[in-house]
Amino acid sequence: MERSVYHVMMDTPSNSAVMDQTKPPARERILRTAHTLFYREGIRSTGVDRIIAEAGVTKVTFYRHFPSKNDLILAFLDYRHRIWISWFQDALRKYGNNLLAIAPVLQEWFANSAFRGCAFINALGEMGSSMPEVAQRTMQHKAELREVIDGLLPENCDREGLAGAVAMAIDGAVVRAAWGEPAEAIHGFKQLIEGMRCLKAQT
Amino acid sequence: MERSVYHVMMDTPSNSAVMDQTKPPARERILRTAHTLFYREGIRSTGVDRIIAEAGVTKVTFYRHFPSKNDLILAFLDYRHRIWISWFQDALRKYGNNLLAIAPVLQEWFANSAFRGCAFINALGEMGSSMPEVAQRTMQHKAELREVIDGLLPENCDREGLAGAVAMAIDGAVVRAAWGEPAEAIHGFKQLIEGMRCLKAQT
DNA sequence: TCCGAAGTAGACAGACCGGTCTACATTAAA
DNA sequence: TTTAATGTAGACCGGTCTGTCTACTTCGGA
Numbered sequence: 192m193e194r195s196v197y198h199v200m201m202d203t204p205s206n207s208a209v210m211d212q213t214k215p216p217a218r219e220r221i222l223r224t225a226h227t228l229f230y231r232e233g234i235r236s237t238g239v240d241r242i243i244a245e246a247g248v249t250k251v252t253f254y255r256h257f258p259s260k261n262d263l264i265l266a267f268l269d270y271r272h273r274i275w276i277s278w279f280q281d282a283l284r285k286y287g288n289n290l291l292a293i294a295p296v297l298q299e300w301f302a303n304s305a306f307r308g309c310a311f312i313n314a315l316g317e318m319g320s321s322m323p324e325v326a327q328r329t330m331q332h333k334a335e336l337r338e339v340i341d342g343l344l345p346e347n348c349d350r351e352g353l354a355g356a357v358a359m360a361i362d363g364a365v366v367r368a369a370w371g372e373p374a375e376a377i378h379g380f381k382q383l384i385e386g387m388r389c390l391k392a393q394t
Numbered sequence: 395m396e397r398s399v400y401h402v403m404m405d406t407p408s409n410s411a412v413m414d415q416t417k418p419p420a421r422e423r424i425l426r427t428a429h430t431l432f433y434r435e436g437i438r439s440t441g442v443d444r445i446i447a448e449a450g451v452t453k454v455t456f457y458r459h460f461p462s463k464n465d466l467i468l469a470f471l472d473y474r475h476r477i478w479i480s481w482f483q484d485a486l487r488k489y490g491n492n493l494l495a496i497a498p499v500l501q502e503w504f505a506n507s508a509f510r511g512c513a514f515i516n517a518l519g520e521m522g523s524s525m526p527e528v529a530q531r532t533m534q535h536k537a538e539l540r541e542v543i544d545g546l547l548p549e550n551c552d553r554e555g556l557a558g559a560v561a562m563a564i565d566g567a568v569v570r571a572a573w574g575e576p577a578e579a580i581h582g583f584k585q586l587i588e589g590m591r592c593l594k595a596q597t
Numbered sequence: 598t599c600c601g602a603a604g605t606a607g608a609c610a611g612a613c614c615g616g617t618c619t620a621c622a623t624t625a626a627a
Numbered sequence: 628t629t630t631a632a633t634g635t636a637g638a639c640c641g642g643t644c645t646g647t648c649t650a651c652t653t654c655g656g657a
Contacts, residue, residue, distance in 0.1 A: 216603095217603080217604070231523060232523055232524065233438070233519075233520050233521065233523070233524070234520075235436070235438040235439060235520075235644095236438060236520075236524060238643065238644060238645080239644080239645065239646085240643080240644080240645090248604080248605090249604075249605055249606065249607080250606095250607085250646080250647085250648095251603095251604080251605080251606095251647090251648085252603075252604055252605080254645095254646070254647085255603075255604090258646095259645080259646080260644095260645065260646090307522065307523065308518070308519060308522075311573075312515065312519060312569050313518075313519030313520065314519070315511070315516075315519075315569070315572060315573055316436075316511060316515060316516030316517070316518075316519040316520055316572075317436050317437075317438075317439075317516065317519055317520040318436065319510065319511070319572065319573075320434060320435055320436070320510065321435065321436070321439060326572075326573045326574050327574075329573040330573050330574055330575065333570070333573065352581075352582075352585060353585075355578060355581070355582045355585075356582045356585040356586050356589070358566075358582075359563065359566030359567060359570055359579070359582045359583070359586065360562065360563065360566055360586060361566070362565065362566040362569050362570070363561075363562030363563055363564070363565040363566035364562060366515050366518070366565050366569065367536070367562055367565065369518060369519075369522065369529075370514075370518055370522075370529045370532040370533050370536065371529050371530075371533055372533065375558060376562070378555075378558070379555075379558045379559045379561075379562045380562070382555060382556075382558075382559040382590070382593070383559050383562065383563060383586055383589065383590070385589075385593055386559070386586065386588075386589025386590045386591075386592060386593045387585070387586070387589045388589075389589055389592040389593050389596065390585070390588055390589045390592050393592065419633090420633080420634070438614095441613065441614060441615080442614080442615060442616085443613080443614080443615090451634080451635085452634075452635055452636065452637080453616080453617085453618095453636095453637085454617090454618085454619095454633095454634080454635080454636095455633075455634055455635080457615095457616070457617085458633080458634090461616095462615080462616080463614095463615060463616090
């Protein structure tokens with residue numbers, strides 16, 4: 192438990208550290224830099240010049256790979272989805288891969304210094320009305336989250352309905368942690384999960 | 395049930411409609427316009443010039459009332475808090491003022507064409523790292539939400555803990571509705587509430 | 598070696614951004 | 628009537644934003 196899976200999977204490697212070895216292709220560098228900055232500081236707050244400077248590319252290279260900023264935003268969400276779901280699944284396995292594993296996984300995530308809530312919920316709030324694709328990507332991300340949760344549940348229950356409710360409890364906990372109450376978020380999440388288990392025990 | 399309380403309380407009156415009667419003071423017009431635009435389109439996406447034009451004031455007047463855009467953002471959140479909590483309480487009373495009243499109230503909110511999720515969660519995701527006051531305002535708003543929920547609960551339970559979990563279920567439902575699944579959000583919310591009631595029945 | 602893909606440096610454009618300022622007009626209260 | 632508060636019209640500022648473009652270099656595969 193000393194070495195968090197989170198750090199291995201989701202931290203974007205510092206570009207300067209990697210440059211001492213094999214430099215990743217420009218597109219990868221842009222994407223990683225955008226991920227770091229968009230998640231940390233917001234999407235519109237981050238200008239393309241900043242990404243370009245920190246990724247160490249030029250404008251022509253940037254626009255060759257991403258014809259517009261909106262393209263980059265969607266690529267950022269896709270990239271985020273991949274690394275987050277992958278991390279989430281690995282972390283769940285570490286804690287037993289059942290419903291009760293979720294709380295410690297969330298706890299680990301909230302404890303990470305880079306934690307700033309759910310990138311999809313954040314993007315939705317910021318860009319949801321000007322880019323409908325963001326809502327669509329969010330819906331897909333959350334659908335896959337529910338599938339992962341589904342896989343934690345035993346066969347003898349309404350897995351689909353339960354997974355939906357659990358996913359909502361996760362989101363409630365994530366936003367609560369994001370505004371500054373991570374411990375309360377975990378506590379409330381555990382209560383909601385106990386409630387679900389209670390309900391399941393009745394059926 | 396034909397005339398939703400929501401429309402009376404939370405829709406910002408169109409400025410042009412009000413102008414045929416008594417024109418509200420400049421500050422009020424600015425605040426209402428900012429509320430409409432920030433909530434609908436995002437905070438950074440909305441420039442002060444747009445607010446100024448739609449509020450029908452000049453720059454000097456704008457900056458006299460709000461010395462910076464950040465001041466306006468915080469005023470927007472305070473205004474939102476007041477009208478939302480007020481609306482929420484009125485709507486709960488309409489449906490019986492108990493735990494089961496929450497679902498129809500949320501349903502009504504989600505059905506509103508102006509619905510775009512929770513303004514605080516949206517602002518947090520967008521501005522949370524550059525303006526710590528936003529996180530603070532969110533925390534306060536959510537604390538008062540929990541107090542309202544607390545008041546719906548019977549005396550014979552862990553009201554504080556339960557209110558916290560219910561508030562989190564609300565947030566989970568709100569973000570789900572915001573990405574485009576309002577019916578599923580209500581369904582999941584009801585499940586979470588049933589789980590809480592089940593848990594309470596055991597203690 | 599040649600060629601195309603990919604990359605570099607850096608300048609440019611128009612629009613938008615938040616904020617400052619002058620000069621003048623209106624309104625309400627003393 | 629006078630004065631202060633409040634409001635108007637509009638110009639201006641420096642900076643940032645997204646995107647376009649020229650000229651040149653590097654790299655890898657045929």
